[in-house]
Amino acid sequence: MCHTSIQYIYCDLYSVVHLYSVDCLSHSKLPEILHGKLLNFICPSLHCLLLKLSLFGKNVVVIMESGNDSSGLARTKSEQLVESAAAAAALKSQPSIDSIGKVDGGGTSLTRKSSWRMVAASPSRGGGGGSSRNTHIRKTSSSSVALSRASSSMDFSFSFTGFTLPADEISDSKPFSDEDIPEDIEAGNHKPKFQAEPTLPIYLKFTDVSYKVMIKGMTKNEEKDILKGITGAVNPGEVLALMGPSGSGKTSLLNLIGGRLSQPRISGSITYNDLPYSKCLKSKIGFVTQDDILSPHLTVKETLTYAARLKLPNTLTREQKEKRALDVIYELGLERCQDTMIGGSFIRGVSGGERKRVCVGNEIIINPSLLFLDEPTSGLDSTTALKIVQMLHDIAEAGKTVVTTIHQPSSRLFHKFDKLILLGKGSLLYFGKASEAMDYFQHIGCSPLIAMNPAEFLLDLANGNLNDVSVPSELEDKVQIGNAQAETRNGKPSPALVQEYLVESYENRVAEIEKKKLLVPIPLDEELKSKVHCPKRQWGTSWSEQYSILFSRGFKERRHDYFSWLRITQVLSTAIILGLLWWQSDANNMKGLQDQAGLLFFIAVFWGFFPVFTAIFTFPQERAMLTKERATDMYRLSAYFLARTTSDLPLDLVLPVLFLLVVYFMAGLRLSVGSFFLTILTVFLCIVAAQGLGLAIGATLMDLKRATTLASVTVMTFMLAGGFFVKRVPIFISWIRYLSFNYHTYKLLLKVQYEQVAPSINGIRIDSGLTEVVALIAMVFGYRLLAYLSLRRMKVGGA
Numbered sequence: 001m002c003h004t005s006i007q008y009i010y011c012d013l014y015s016v017v018h019l020y021s022v023d024c025l026s027h028s029k030l031p032e033i034l035h036g037k038l039l040n041f042i043c044p045s046l047h048c049l050l051l052k053l054s055l056f057g058k059n060v061v062v063i064m065e066s067g068n069d070s071s072g073l074a075r076t077k078s079e080q081l082v083e084s085a086a087a088a089a090a091l092k093s094q095p096s097i098d099s100i101g102k103v104d105g106g107g108t109s110l111t112r113k114s115s116w117r118m119v120a121a122s123p124s125r126g127g128g129g130g131s132s133r134n135t136h137i138r139k140t141s142s143s144s145v146a147l148s149r150a151s152s153s154m155d156f157s158f159s160f161t162g163f164t165l166p167a168d169e170i171s172d173s174k175p176f177s178d179e180d181i182p183e184d185i186e187a188g189n190h191k192p193k194f195q196a197e198p199t200l201p202i203y204l205k206f207t208d209v210s211y212k213v214m215i216k217g218m219t220k221n222e223e224k225d226i227l228k229g230i231t232g233a234v235n236p237g238e239v240l241a242l243m244g245p246s247g248s249g250k251t252s253l254l255n256l257i258g259g260r261l262s263q264p265r266i267s268g269s270i271t272y273n274d275l276p277y278s279k280c281l282k283s284k285i286g287f288v289t290q291d292d293i294l295s296p297h298l299t300v301k302e303t304l305t306y307a308a309r310l311k312l313p314n315t316l317t318r319e320q321k322e323k324r325a326l327d328v329i330y331e332l333g334l335e336r337c338q339d340t341m342i343g344g345s346f347i348r349g350v351s352g353g354e355r356k357r358v359c360v361g362n363e364i365i366i367n368p369s370l371l372f373l374d375e376p377t378s379g380l381d382s383t384t385a386l387k388i389v390q391m392l393h394d395i396a397e398a399g400k401t402v403v404t405t406i407h408q409p410s411s412r413l414f415h416k417f418d419k420l421i422l423l424g425k426g427s428l429l430y431f432g433k434a435s436e437a438m439d440y441f442q443h444i445g446c447s448p449l450i451a452m453n454p455a456e457f458l459l460d461l462a463n464g465n466l467n468d469v470s471v472p473s474e475l476e477d478k479v480q481i482g483n484a485q486a487e488t489r490n491g492k493p494s495p496a497l498v499q500e501y502l503v504e505s506y507e508n509r510v511a512e513i514e515k516k517k518l519l520v521p522i523p524l525d526e527e528l529k530s531k532v533h534c535p536k537r538q539w540g541t542s543w544s545e546q547y548s549i550l551f552s553r554g555f556k557e558r559r560h561d562y563f564s565w566l567r568i569t570q571v572l573s574t575a576i577i578l579g580l581l582w583w584q585s586d587a588n589n590m591k592g593l594q595d596q597a598g599l600l601f602f603i604a605v606f607w608g609f610f611p612v613f614t615a616i617f618t619f620p621q622e623r624a625m626l627t628k629e630r631a632t633d634m635y636r637l638s639a640y641f642l643a644r645t646t647s648d649l650p651l652d653l654v655l656p657v658l659f660l661l662v663v664y665f666m667a668g669l670r671l672s673v674g675s676f677f678l679t680i681l682t683v684f685l686c687i688v689a690a691q692g693l694g695l696a697i698g699a700t701l702m703d704l705k706r707a708t709t710l711a712s713v714t715v716m717t718f719m720l721a722g723g724f725f726v727k728r729v730p731i732f733i734s735w736i737r738y739l740s741f742n743y744h745t746y747k748l749l750l751k752v753q754y755e756q757v758a759p760s761i762n763g764i765r766i767d768s769g770l771t772e773v774v775a776l777i778a779m780v781f782g783y784r785l786l787a788y789l790s791l792r793r794m795k796v797g798g799a
């Protein structure tokens with residue numbers, strides 16, 4: 001029976017707001033529903049509130065839903081809505097909100113707690129048409145979008161303090177339709193193409209996972225529990241969210257189940273298709289870290305193209321790989337910024353949301369079976385965050401398994417997760433369907449008393465904060481007994497007690513059931529299952545290809561360095577000052593020769609000093625990137641190492657040539673082509689040897705402070721032992737000069753200039769120079785080998 005035509009706004013207390021148009025309502029128990037809802041609202045266990053406002057002559061109903069109890073859970077949202085709408089129709093006869101308050105005496109608390117100030121809609125517009133459209137009850141996913149669209153078009157804002165809508169626009173507020181839903185957010189409209197390609201389904205299970213770390217103290221070491229017996233599972237097609245307060249262990253758990261931690265203090269079982277972690281999983285896992293690890297000087301397109309070329313298998317051509325990168329750019333909506341540099345602390349680049357999407361793109365480019373993300377939405381506005389979570393949803397829908405940590409999602413985000421793990425101080429407080437989390441906590445006596453985003457409510461609980469949350473009778477008893485330790489100032493149980501209660505409740509009611517569920521074998525045939533296990537690593541491309549891609553990437557990354565006017569000016573100005581000071585020096589007399597020897601020693605020191613200090617930064621600065629990329633077996637370390645060290649060589653050649661072109665001729669050094677080129681060659685050898693030392697120190701210590709301290713001591717020692725300052729070095733320390741590249745360079749430079757002038761200069765004997773050349777070449781390779789071995793022993797996740 002059609003009672004009325006009414007448009008109303010449905011709001012769940014998690015701030016999801018939906019507009020509905022309903023005109024055909026029938027319900028035989030309207031008064032009961034009304035009374036029930038209002039009474040329930042006053043009781044903590046309640047879930048629905050109806051208000052009717054007669055404002056500006058319009059019939060307006062707000063329905064707020066604060067979660068479901070167990071019976072509510074069984075009902076669908078649309079069923080609840082039909083009930084609510086029916087109640088709304090009944091309310092039409094009620095004069096005002098005050099009269100509702102009088103029904104149960106709860107009006108005061110109702111207005112105080114929720115303070116919905118004004119909600120309005122015109123019955124003539126929303127429901128007046130009597131068309132079939134008006135009887136349609138929209139599904140929740142699109143309706144939330146509809147409201148945001150509707151709210152902007154109607155110019156009202158929504159918050160927990162209510163809506164505000166200019167009175168003159170109330171009657172103009174138009175009902176929304178399907179066309180109103182923005183394309184980019186509407187679920188399912190934006191299906192990724194490549195993500196739909198079939199991948200190996202991976203079922204992830206983890207049972208009783210514990211993780212401890214050793215904290216080093218001044219006097220003794222202490223063991224700290226980071227995770228305590230966490231159990232959970234996630235299947236292909238699902239998004240599992242890890243939630244909890246800061247420091248609760250989300251990242252640690254994500255790293256553990258993502259195969260990124262391999263320490264002896266880990267216990268429990270983690271399986272992928274019922275098999276343990278194996279190295280070949282690296283190429284099937286995408287892992288988006290909390291910090292965006294990207295090269296700031298590459299553009300979005302370059303970043304994704306290099307990732308595609310390195311990660312994708314050789315079965316694809318270069319063009320296909322580049323096309324895949326473009327597909328990812330398109331799928332992630334990065335077309336507009338594809339030629340923008342990523343940027344960093346000192347260079348303005350893409351926005352935070354775009355950078356996060358590039359990070360995600362970097363990982364999904366391989367079409368991974370398992371995708372892990374650490375706080376992919378932190379620092380983003382709610383719309384961008386929603387886009388990212390919607391994207392995760394799409395990825396999961398394509399058959400991937402997605403696990404993400406999330407800090408404080410909005411209610412819209414929260415509803416996009418399939419499963420939820422709630423952690424509190426490393427303990428499991430809840431594992432199960434995200435949609436059932438509120439019911440579970442209501443079931444154990446913790447219900448929100450006011451409008452609350454479920455995520456906020458859950459985080460409050462995990463923090464042990466029961467403000468605006470009903471206190472379970474068990475805890476109330478403890479407080480009433482007068483246990484001082486259990487009570488806080490406001491008469492609420494202490495956070496520690498709340499957490500203890502939540503952990504125990506989960507252990508007693510759910511944990512065992514969930515563990516039993518995990519014992520059920522996964523529904524895959526053995527052959528498919530075993531594909532997660534293979535004895536050998538799988539590289540995307542061959543060694544030579546990896547080398548050439550990394551060389552080209554390194555070259556592009558540092559192109560700004562190569563043509564940095566600052567560096568060129570620095571070198572040229574030093575050269576000019578030297579040239580002026582030693583202007584046309586004459587080596588034919590003893591004083592002039594002594595002066596020139598001083599210049600040659602300075603050249604040996606100058607080109608020994610700078611390369612050490614620039615090379616020191618190489619590996620510590622790239623450590624995060626290297627660890628991230630090596631953790632996914634993107635390339636071999638040897639290919640990276642060689643590419644990284646050789647891609648710097650062009651600059652290392654250009655600058656000393658410029659320098660010598662100025663100094664050599666201004667200072668009037670030996671005018672012969674051979675001498676000039678031998679001088680360049682000597683300086684070049686010195687640079688490459690010194691770089692090797694810098695690389696070795698950086699790679700061994702991986703800490704810039706310690707590395708620069710060690711380097712300054714070493715360089716100073718080598719300089720002092722270089723043969724210019726001290727002539728008579730005590731025998732027991734004289735060996736040190738043979739380690740000094742300054743000494744060998746100086747000796748070679750003297751030889752090139754004066755081999756025909758004198759048998760020894762400044763106490764340094766001029767000989768064939770072979771020893772010096774061999775010593776420098778040995779340093780070039782020896783220091784690099786040391787650097788390489790140091791990098792090898794560097795831990796990468798899951799290696």
Ligand SMILES: Nc1ncnc2c1ncn2[C@@H]1O[C@H](COP(=O)(O)OP(=O)(O)OP(=O)(O)O)[C@@H](O)[C@H]1O
Pocket residue numbers: 213215226244245246247248249250251252253407
């Ligand atoms: N290797 C470690 N050594 C010492 N403490 C550690 C180590 N790893 C983790 N912790 C500690 O374990 C706790 C959990 O850390 P984790 O990073 O997993 O928390 P989180 O929930 O991800 O926090 P956030 O949301 O702030 O990122 C923290 O107290 C952290 O200090």
